[in-house]
Amino acid sequence: MTVHLYLSLIPEALIASMLSPEEFGAYYAVGSNKKSSGQAIFFEIDPDYRSKHFRIQEGIARCIPHDDGTPKASIYISVYRVLEQIDIKTLKRLYLVTQDGRTLGLDPSDVLPEPCEGLHLYKEVVPVSPLVASRLNPLEFYDLIVKNPTSLVTMPAIAFVELRLGELAEDPDMGEIGDLPYPNMDHLREVLVDLQKKPVATKMVDRTSPSTFPYRTMKNGLFVGNESKLLYYPIPSHEVLREENYRWWRSANI
Amino acid sequence: METIWLYISIGAGVVSIAVAVFLFFWVKKQDPGTERAKEVAGWIKEGAQTYLKRLYISLAVVAVILAFIIAVVFSFDFSQAAERSAVIIPLNGISMAVTFIGGALCSAVAGYMGMAIAVEANVRTATAANESLNKAFKLSFYAGSVMGLAMVGLAIIGMSTIMLVTQSADLVLGFSFGASALALLAKAGGGIYTKTADIAADLVGKIEVGIPEDDPRNPAVVADNVGDNVGDVAGMGADIFDSYVASVVAVMLIGAVASDGLSMYVVLPLILCTLGSFASLLGIQFVRVGKNGKPGPALNFGTIITTVLFAAMVVALVLLGDLELGILWATLVGLIAGVVIGFTSDYFTSDNYKPVLETARVSSSGSAINIITGFSYGLISIVPSVIGIALATFLSYKLAELSGVQGIYGIGISAVGMLSISGMIVSADAYGPIVDNARGIAEMAGMDPHVIETADVLDSAGNTAKAITKGFSISAAALTVLALFAAFAEVVEAAGFTINLSLQEPIVVTGVFLGAMTPPLFSALTMLSVTHNAFDMIEEIRRQFREKPGILAGTEKPDYATCVRLAAQGALSSLILPAFLAVGLPLLIGFILGPNALGGFLGGAIFTGVIFALFMANAGGLWDNAKKYIETGKFGGPGSEAHKAGVVGDTVGDPFKDTAGPSLNTLITVMSLVASLFAPIIAAFHIF
Numbered sequence: 001m002t003v004h005l006y007l008s009l010i011p012e013a014l015i016a017s018m019l020s021p022e023e024f025g026a027y028y029a030v031g032s033n034k035k036s037s038g039q040a041i042f043f044e045i046d047p048d049y050r051s052k053h054f055r056i057q058e059g060i061a062r063c064i065p066h067d068d069g070t071p072k073a074s075i076y077i078s079v080y081r082v083l084e085q086i087d088i089k090t091l092k093r094l095y096l097v098t099q100d101g102r103t104l105g106l107d108p109s110d111v112l113p114e115p116c117e118g119l120h121l122y123k124e125v126v127p128v129s130p131l132v133a134s135r136l137n138p139l140e141f142y143d144l145i146v147k148n149p150t151s152l153v154t155m156p157a158i159a160f161v162e163l164r165l166g167e168l169a170e171d172p173d174m175g176e177i178g179d180l181p182y183p184n185m186d187h188l189r190e191v192l193v194d195l196q197k198k199p200v201a202t203k204m205v206d207r208t209s210p211s212t213f214p215y216r217t218m219k220n221g222l223f224v225g226n227e228s229k230l231l232y233y234p235i236p237s238h239e240v241l242r243e244e245n246y247r248w249w250r251s252a253n254i
Numbered sequence: 255m256e257t258i259w260l261y262i263s264i265g266a267g268v269v270s271i272a273v274a275v276f277l278f279f280w281v282k283k284q285d286p287g288t289e290r291a292k293e294v295a296g297w298i299k300e301g302a303q304t305y306l307k308r309l310y311i312s313l314a315v316v317a318v319i320l321a322f323i324i325a326v327v328f329s330f331d332f333s334q335a336a337e338r339s340a341v342i343i344p345l346n347g348i349s350m351a352v353t354f355i356g357g358a359l360c361s362a363v364a365g366y367m368g369m370a371i372a373v374e375a376n377v378r379t380a381t382a383a384n385e386s387l388n389k390a391f392k393l394s395f396y397a398g399s400v401m402g403l404a405m406v407g408l409a410i411i412g413m414s415t416i417m418l419v420t421q422s423a424d425l426v427l428g429f430s431f432g433a434s435a436l437a438l439l440a441k442a443g444g445g446i447y448t449k450t451a452d453i454a455a456d457l458v459g460k461i462e463v464g465i466p467e468d469d470p471r472n473p474a475v476v477a478d479n480v481g482d483n484v485g486d487v488a489g490m491g492a493d494i495f496d497s498y499v500a501s502v503v504a505v506m507l508i509g510a511v512a513s514d515g516l517s518m519y520v521v522l523p524l525i526l527c528t529l530g531s532f533a534s535l536l537g538i539q540f541v542r543v544g545k546n547g548k549p550g551p552a553l554n555f556g557t558i559i560t561t562v563l564f565a566a567m568v569v570a571l572v573l574l575g576d577l578e579l580g581i582l583w584a585t586l587v588g589l590i591a592g593v594v595i596g597f598t599s600d601y602f603t604s605d606n607y608k609p610v611l612e613t614a615r616v617s618s619s620g621s622a623i624n625i626i627t628g629f630s631y632g633l634i635s636i637v638p639s640v641i642g643i644a645l646a647t648f649l650s651y652k653l654a655e656l657s658g659v660q661g662i663y664g665i666g667i668s669a670v671g672m673l674s675i676s677g678m679i680v681s682a683d684a685y686g687p688i689v690d691n692a693r694g695i696a697e698m699a700g701m702d703p704h705v706i707e708t709a710d711v712l713d714s715a716g717n718t719a720k721a722i723t724k725g726f727s728i729s730a731a732a733l734t735v736l737a738l739f740a741a742f743a744e745v746v747e748a749a750g751f752t753i754n755l756s757l758q759e760p761i762v763v764t765g766v767f768l769g770a771m772t773p774p775l776f777s778a779l780t781m782l783s784v785t786h787n788a789f790d791m792i793e794e795i796r797r798q799f800r801e802k803p804g805i806l807a808g809t810e811k812p813d814y815a816t817c818v819r820l821a822a823q824g825a826l827s828s829l830i831l832p833a834f835l836a837v838g839l840p841l842l843i844g845f846i847l848g849p850n851a852l853g854g855f856l857g858g859a860i861f862t863g864v865i866f867a868l869f870m871a872n873a874g875g876l877w878d879n880a881k882k883y884i885e886t887g888k889f890g891g892p893g894s895e896a897h898k899a900g901v902v903g904d905t906v907g908d909p910f911k912d913t914a915g916p917s918l919n920t921l922i923t924v925m926s927l928v929a930s931l932f933a934p935i936i937a938a939f940h941i942f
Contacts, residue, residue, distance in 0.1 A: 030463075030806035038464075099464035100471075101807060179887040181894035185618075214893045246703035250466050251884075253892045 001071050003063045005056065006051060007086060008042040009126045009159050010211045014054055014078040014086070015042075016063040016210035018071030021095050025103030027073045033193070039212040040097040041125065041222070047092040053085035054078050083126045084156045088226055094233040096215055098251035104241075106221070106233040112139055113220040113234070123213045126159040127220075131209040133191045134202040138232075142225050143168050144201060157226035162219040168192055181214055213231050215252040256521045257557035259528075263414040266528040270407030270677065274400045278371050281397045287381030291699040292630075298691065301480035301818040302373050305825070306488060309443055310362055310713065312826055313436055316833070317358045320435065320436055325351035327935060346439035350428040353416055357432025357499065360408040364441055364495045365488035368401025368684055372487045376479075380701060383692065383708040391543045391552070391712060394688045395632025395681065399538050401487065402681030405495045406531045409433075413502055421655045423506035423520055430496075430503040435837065437496035438920045442780055442832050444489030445913035447825035448481030449784045451817065453908055454791035461901065463806065464801060468697035471805055473798045473812035474791060477821045479694045485707045485912060486687035490723070493920050494680050497731050498673045500923045502527060504737035505666035507930065511744040514662055519663065526585060527573065530674025533564035534715070537678045549715035553682045554597075557722070560678040561593050566743070568671070569608070580657030580664055584650040588668030592726050595639045596679075599725030600718055602635040603875030605883040609635070613880040613903070617896035618889050624899040626905060629881065632910075637862035639725060639868050641811060643732045646672075650733075666737030668880060672730040686716030717879070724871040724916060731919030732864045735877035738926035739856050742933050746849045749935035755853045761942060765851035768843060769858025772835055773866045776921050779831050779913035784909040787824030791817055832917075836924040844929065844936035852929055852936060860922050867918035874911020877903035 006015045006024060019022050028040045050056050054248040059077035066072065076112050078085075094106045115137040122141055123134045134141050138160075144150065145158050163182075167175030170191030177185055184206075192202050221234035235241075286292050329347030375397030383390035412669050416426050453473035465472055468479075502523040508521030537560025543552045565586055572582040602609045609631040617624040646668050647912075654664020693709035746753050755762055794816055804810030844852040881900035889896040929936075 026807050030803075100466070100469070177890075179889070179891045181890035181892075181897075183895050216891070243703070246706070251464075254460060254464055254466055 001065060003060050005045045005047050006042045007045050007082060007091065008040065009083075010039060010041050011078065011141075012082050012126050013076055014056075014082045015195065016056070016059040016075040016077055017071055017073055017129035018063060021093065021105060022103045024073070025095050026101035029078040029097045029099060029101040032081065035048075038162045039099045042095050042097070043091045043224075044093050044095070045086070046092065049090040051085065051087065051088065052081075068072045081127070083224070084226070086231040088157070088231055091146070091231060094222060098215070098248060099254075100251050102248040102251040103133065104245055104248045106235060108231045109234045112232050119165060119172065119195055120169070121163045121165050122160050123163050123209070124158065124160045125211055127155060127157070129188065129209055129211040130204055131206040132202050133188070133195055133205050135195055136201050136221070138223055139230070142230055144222055146225060147227055157224075159222065161213065164219045165192075165214065172196065174239060181217060182238070256518060257418065259521050259525050260414045260418045263410050263528045264418070264522045266408040267409075267411035267414065268533045270403045270410070271530050274367070274403035274407060275846060277396045277403070278367070279402050281371055281375050281378060281393060281400070284378040284393055285381050286377050287701065290355065291377050291380060291695055291701065294695050294698045295373065296813055297476045298376065298479045298483065298695070299373040301476055301814075302369055302483040304818065305447060305484050305822040306366060306369060308822055308826060309440065310366075313358070314360070316439070317355060317432065317436065320837075321351040321355050324354050325396045327932075330935075349425055350422065353425045353428035354432035356412055356416070357429035357434075358436040359432070360412045360429075361433040361436045361440070361492045361495045364401065364405040365410050365492040367404040368491040369483050369488040371397045371400040371860075372483050372684065372688050372691065375688045377695050379688060379712070380693035380696045380699070380705060380709065383696065383712070384702060385747075387547055387708050387711060388543050390461065390689075390692070390708060391549045394712065395541055395553070395685045396694065397688050398684035399681040401491045401684045402534065402677045402679070405491055405680055406527070406677040409499050410488055410524065410527050410531060413499060417506075417521070417524065422512040423503065426503045426506055427931055430499045431522035431924075431931050433499045434496040434920065434924045434927050437492035438836050438917065438924045439829050439833060440492040440915070441920050442827045442917040444481075444485035445909075445917055446780060446783045446787065446828050447821045448485030449751040449909045450787040450791055450824055451477035451481040451821045451915045452912075453667060453784065453788040453905055454795060454817070456901075456905065457788070458792055458799070459794040462796075465806070466697075468694040469697040471812060473795050473805070473810065473814060474817040475694070476814040477791070477817040479691050480818055481821065482687040482690050483908065486720070487684050490683055490916070491680065493916060494676055494727055496920055496923055497727055497734055498527070498676050500671050500738060500927060501666065501669040501730065504734055504741050505663065507741035508660065508663045508666055508737065511748060512663065522577075522581065523667070525571065526568065526667070526670050526674045529567040530564050531677055533560045533567060533846065534613055534675055535676025535682070536560070536563055537675070537682060547711075549712055550718050553685070553719050554717055556568070557593065557675070557678055557682060560675045561589055564675050565589060570627040570818055578652035578657040578659050580659040583653035583657070584659075584664035584667040585644050585671035587650045587653065588671030591642045591668070592672035592729055595642040595729040596639040596722035596726035598642070599635070599721045599872055599875075602631060602872045603721040603879055604718060605879050609876055610879045612884060613876060614883045614889055614896065614900065617884060617899040617903070618882065618894070619899075620895065621899040621902040624877070624903040625881070628873055628877045628903050631876055632869045635819035635872035635876075636865055636868045640865070643729055643864070646729075647736060648732060651664070658834065661941075662737065662740040665733060665740070669730055669733035669737055672726070672733060672940055679723055679726055682719040686713075686720045689713050690717045717875075719759050721871075721875050724911070725868070726877070727916070728864060728867045728871065728919050730812035731923055732860070732866075733920045735856075735860050735926045738923070738930055739853070739860065742856065743853060744836055744931055745933040746853075746937050749934040751849055753853060754850055755857070757918065759850060761847055761851045762854035765843060765847060765854025766858035769860075770862045772839060772859045772925070773863035773918050773921060776832055776835050777866055777870065777918065779835070780828070780914045780917060781909040783828030784913050785823065787821065787828065788823065791820050794820055806941045823873060832921075836921050837928055840925045840928045841932060845939060846939035846941050848931065848942050849937055853942070856926055856929055859925055863918045863922035867915050870910040870915030870918070874915060877907030878911065880904075
């Protein structure tokens with residue numbers, strides 16, 4: 001059986017598994033006897049990837065079928081500072097898994113989203129998971145955090161998504177909240193209004209925000225990068241998701 | 255002439271049943287779809303049949319015991335009740351027992367036919383939805399018509415035959431009591447079953463585990479879909495059957511007291527039902543989805559056409575038959591009030607109007623605000639219906655009196671007028687659970703997303719039809735029990751007891767208070783049954799997920815049968831106390847406190863019963879649709895704070911609208927029938 005290598009973002013881990021991405025997604029979200037469950041996000045990475053930072057070969061060697069012939073679901077190779085150490089070029093497809101185990105595969109794109117006017121809301125996923133409002137576009141945000149930090153806040157690598165702000169992006173004071181699902185909307189408005197008034201690039205919205213977020217709130221896709229490379233995984237529009245990935249979309253909308 | 259009308263009525267009933275049978279086989283001839291779809295539908299069919307088999311076995315035992323008691327009690331001739339002496343005439347008792355059994359049987363058959371076609375039509379509707387919305391709509395509506403037409407046909411044949419053979423309105427009362435007793439238990443049992451499964455499936459499936467509605471991994475999903483059939487199809491069928499028959503018998507009793515023998519006053523309600531059945535048969539033909547592809551307007555158009563046709567027939571009857579104009583006005587008042595009240599219910603439960611939109615909007619402030627807002631709109635929703643009922647009561651009374659007809663007879667006729675088009679109303683109502691089931695099957699069988707989208711469109715119209723039917727049936731029950739109340743007073747007076755229902759009499763006030771207490775108590779008992787049974791089922795679902803992790807991963811099959819069994823057992827064992835309240839309490843009050851207290855008791859029960867029924871049905875529907883509106887992405891959509899509050903409101907509202915609320919009109923009908931049936935005996939034997 002083929003052994004796959006997965007980089008999980010929730011929680012951050014490098015895992016060897018004999019399961020295909022879809023099977024691994026279902027197992028990871030709901031199928032474990034250990035009762036770990038919930039939304040998961042992971043990349044499949046090049047199975048030939050080896051690094052001095054991870055004992056990958058040893059993990060693969062231990063990833064053998066169970067006595068009854070069933071495939072080994074997971075061997076954790078590393079659970080600490082994984083994204084920071086990994087070579088971004090080895091990342092292949094991204095998988096977004098709903099809490100009931102439906103998996104959506106996304107391919108990276110060479111084309112970054114068009115820069116747009118207005119404010120932005122970023123959900124950092126790894127290595128920390130605050131909710132941050134910003135006047136910067138995704139590329140500028142990545143640049144500020146990873147490549148050219150202008151403050152003490154910097155990271156060697158980051159995975160983040162941009163979340164929808166709707167009318168608040170242009171008009172945080174009076175814009176309609178519409179279908180935004182975020183709790184404490186008044187606070188979000190205040191932060192966005194502050195951003196417009198003050199000469200700062202980013203402002204914290206929620207420092208204790210959980211790693212998970214409703215997939216339908218993603219504005220454009222997931223960004224992952226370190227100092228050497230940034231990858232962008234665009235997510236299809238709601239209409240396309242509903243049309244082509246109905247089961248996943250329905251699960252993502254509970 | 256009256257005898258000829260009875261033959262015509264029987265003929266109309268036969269035609270109704272013949273069309274129902276024809277549609278039954280037409281639906282069965284349609285494509286049942288893929289093997290997987292048939293397998294899923296098979297689980298639902300088996301679960302529904304198992305429950306109904308158990309229910310009907312239990313009810314058969316109850317019916318036989320009650321029939322025996324009725325046979326013994328009514329073998330005594332209480333015509334000399336005032337002298338407290340009685341002559342034994344066994345034939346009277348046996349006749350009453352036989353009609354009682356007949357009523358129970360017809361009610362059971364109507365409910366069973368509705369369910370039998372619903373469990374065949376659900377999978378065929380899902381399959382037809384793969385082709386077109388029009389085809390799926392036609393199939394599901396015709397399947398719903400099977401129950402509507404069968405119910406009307408059985409009721410007319412049953413009542414007309416009794417009148418033809420015995421010429422006794424009292425024996426039709428026995429028929430009505432049989433129908434109502436069974437309806438109460440079928441409706442309350444079905445309501446408890448359906449909400450037990452629904453709440454348990456949602457709380458564990460959606461909230462705890464995070465799987466969507468109708469997901470085949472949920473162990474309670476089959477029980478949930480079975481519940482739609484036993485509660486919304488079989489239960490509602492038996493319920494309307496009971497109101498339909500009770501409204502007729504109330505008028506017959508009043509007519510019988512006012513005139514001798516088989517007079518036009520006694521037969522008139524059957525004639526109206528006959529015309530209503532013809533109007534429904536014609537109206538059903540007009541229910542078609544046009545080019546705009548909207549099923550809701552198609553259903554409403556059918557109702558309006560049926561109403562207009564029926565009104566025209568009544569005009570012709572009154573003018574050609576040289577009947578008093580008061581009968582025409584009373585019928586039209588009831589008919590118009592029923593339709594208007596039905597559509598008013600839609601205002602409070604549709605997401606096109608303020609109550610639902612406002613409840614959804616304020617949900618972002620949390621569950622408490624959602625509950626308070628929904629509760630308040632539920633209370634407001636009583637107002638138009640009560641004004642409608644009050645107007646219908648007043649106008650039908652006065653207009654009848656002005657043309658020389660007894661005022662109370664006019665009220666009874668207005669109730670019959672309202673219910674005469676039940677064939678059409680029930681057809682539209684039964685369509686709802688069929689398309690709801692079709693959607694569930696499409697999900698469980700992994701059918702194409704566009705099938706689910708089509709089923710969603712059909713389902714949305716079904717919810718509106720359901721809301722209209724609830725408003726309609728509660729209003730009709732209100733007028734029916736007012737007529738039955740008058741019939742009770744007439745029967746007591748005829749037995750030689752002078753009834754005095756003045757509120758200055760302490761015994762009457764005592765009865766009023768006890769009666770007013772009964773519907774809330776009944777509601778509480780049925781809703782507590784739901785929470786108690788749902789608790790057991792939640793534990794079972796959690797156990798299955800805990801012990802078989804492969805269920806969620808899709809590698810193991812859940813044990814659907816255990817949840818189906820738990821829901822059935824729980825529902826049946828929960829019926830004892832509610833049944834006692836309906837049958838035993840009026841008798842206790844009557845025999846201990848006397849006819850005046852019983853009159854007060856009925857009055858109190860009627861008023862709180864109608865108010866609670868309207869409030870619960872509308873508030874529950876409002877909370878349900880507020881949650882669904884949020885789920886379309888509004889106010890934060892699924893997963894938002896508003897949605898969490900919406901789910902709480904919907905869960906609270908579920909037993910309101912589908913368990914307690916719809917059973918209350920049957921409760922007050924049964925209590926009124928029990929009082930009327932035993933009135934001569936109570937007049938003779940009471941302690942105070």
